[in-house]
Amino acid sequence: MAVYTEVSDEELQAFLREYEIGEMLSLKGIAEGVENSNYVLHTASGYYILTLYEKRVDPADLPFFLGLMEHLAEAGISCPVPIKGRDGSALRELCGRPAAIISFLDGLWPKRIHPWHCQRLGAALAELHLAGESFQIRRDNALSLDGWRGLVDTCEGRADEIEPGLAGLIRQELNFLEANWPSDLPEGVIHADLFPDNVFFVGERLSGVIDFYFACNDFLAYEIAVCLNAWCFESDASTFNATKARMLLQSYQSVRPLSEAELAALPILARGSALRFLLTRLYDILNHPPGAYVTPKDPREYCRKLRFHQLVKGPGAYGLG
Numbered sequence: 256m257a258v259y260t261e262v263s264d265e266e267l268q269a270f271l272r273e274y275e276i277g278e279m280l281s282l283k284g285i286a287e288g289v290e291n292s293n294y295v296l297h298t299a300s301g302y303y304i305l306t307l308y309e310k311r312v313d314p315a316d317l318p319f320f321l322g323l324m325e326h327l328a329e330a331g332i333s334c335p336v337p338i339k340g341r342d343g344s345a346l347r348e349l350c351g352r353p354a355a356i357i358s359f360l361d362g363l364w365p366k367r368i369h370p371w372h373c374q375r376l377g378a379a380l381a382e383l384h385l386a387g388e389s390f391q392i393r394r395d396n397a398l399s400l401d402g403w404r405g406l407v408d409t410c411e412g413r414a415d416e417i418e419p420g421l422a423g424l425i426r427q428e429l430n431f432l433e434a435n436w437p438s439d440l441p442e443g444v445i446h447a448d449l450f451p452d453n454v455f456f457v458g459e460r461l462s463g464v465i466d467f468y469f470a471c472n473d474f475l476a477y478e479i480a481v482c483l484n485a486w487c488f489e490s491d492a493s494t495f496n497a498t499k500a501r502m503l504l505q506s507y508q509s510v511r512p513l514s515e516a517e518l519a520a521l522p523i524l525a526r527g528s529a530l531r532f533l534l535t536r537l538y539d540i541l542n543h544p545p546g547a548y549v550t551p552k553d554p555r556e557y558c559r560k561l562r563f564h565q566l567v568k569g570p571g572a573y574g575l576g
């Protein structure tokens with residue numbers, strides 16, 4: 256359950272006086288999510304999402320996240336739009352936390368992934384990458400190579416509690432990635448957490464993308480690798496579904512063709528992406544406060560995905576060629 260901060264009726268009413276979105280009708284906490292406190296807010300003018308940004312979000316990054324959503328929505332990407340108050344600002348404070356209201360997106364995230372989901376995702380991702388080209392603010396990816404080293408240093412002492420041999424796996428993989436990580440691929444704004452729970456569908460139409468709170472500048476092809484991991488494995492997390500990957504890659508390339516260098520880099524980018532989610536999940540499970548509402552995600556899923564990519568010889572393994 257992701258409601259860390261409770262909001263009283265009085266606090267909410269005072270907060271809403273800063274907006275022109277009508278009288279408050281109801282406020283309901285949202286159980287899903289990990290990072291922030293999210294509520295569905297119903298007012299006389301419709302439904303919205305109220306987010307209170309919790310301690311893992313650096314307030315200095317919020318203008319990037321909110322500005323990006325506004326920029327992408329203006330460019331025609333279906334994503335939440337930050338709602339501005341009477342003073343023209345979308346970012347203010349509630350219950351001692353930075354807080355914002357964003358528009359509500361219709362749709363449901365897919366619990367079971369079919370190849371057609373991956374096809375819709377590929378084109379939407381490429382459109383997002385193109386729309387991000389003209390966004391002026393920059394945010395480096397704190398969860399790329401440098402960040403991974405910090406997480407390995409913090410976690411490796413207790414990693415074998417989760418799976419025997421895990422400490423060795425992550426140390427060796429980090430060494431490999433540090434020696435081989437590409438340096439000259441096309442960069443741009445990426446969502447960086449484009450998992451199925453952040454992509455909504457209405458029927459077979461992709462209705463929108465949410466949760467831009469990891470967005471940053473990085474290799475565009477790294478984002479594709481994140482999606483290959485999050486969308487294209489079967490539920491055992493070891494069996495890779497090359498049909499889903501082909502649908503994703505072909506559809507992406509129908510909007511933004513990938514260079515030879517980007518295609519050749521996919522296996523190492525997929526290894527890096529697997530290590531990134533392995534490490535953040537490992538950190539979260541090792542530092543999970545007893546009794547906390549949020550259920551930590553399983554890092555071992557990403558060990559299995561990493562082991563798959565370690566055996567990959569080239570991009571053909573992802574359904575191409």
Ligand SMILES: Nc1ncnc2c1ncn2[C@@H]1O[C@H](COP(=O)(O)OP(=O)(O)O)[C@@H](O)[C@H]1O
Binds near residue numbers: 288290357360466
């Ligand atoms: N703009 C939105 N429209 C509709 N539902 C949303 C929207 N933003 C968030 N949600 C709901 O809130 C849940 C958690 O949001 P998310 O941004 O993923 O949280 P967190 O960043 O804490 O992980 C989502 O799974 C979805 O159900």
Ligand SMILES: N[C@@H](CCOP(=O)(O)O)C(=O)O
Binds near residue numbers: 289466552
């Ligand atoms: N997608 C990450 C966790 C981040 O959670 P989200 O609810 O903010 O998408 C993972 O699966 O490890």
